[in-house]
Amino acid sequence: MMHMEDAIDGIIKLMSAKPEQVKVRTSYNISSTSFTPEELEKEIQKFKPAFKISYQSDFRQAIADSWPDSLDDSEARLDWGWNPKYNFSSMVQNILEGFKKKLLTVTE
Secondary structure: OOOHHHHHHHHHHHHHOOHHHOOOOOOOOOOOOOOOHHHHHHHHHOOOOOOOOOOOOOOHHHHHHOOOOOOOOHHHHHHHOOOOOOOHHHHHHHHHHHHHHHHHHHHO
């Protein structure tokens, strides 16, 4: 999982890198965080203690199960300075703050 701001920042950093910094000519991996639904529930509960999560896997779970458990982004970090701004906790906090602002705007 990656915060959209980090994904955009990664694209901009790669596109802005000097040609000699881009040593991989096929593709770079960039990664950020990984979590389970249960971990997400616990993190949200830090801000909203009554929050409960419920879900049911569908056909997309098979797609997700085929993905690797992690991506090695060390080349992007070394070559052109990739580093995500958000970790799991700060991503959840930022998204919840965004929801709060959006809800305030809708209710005004």
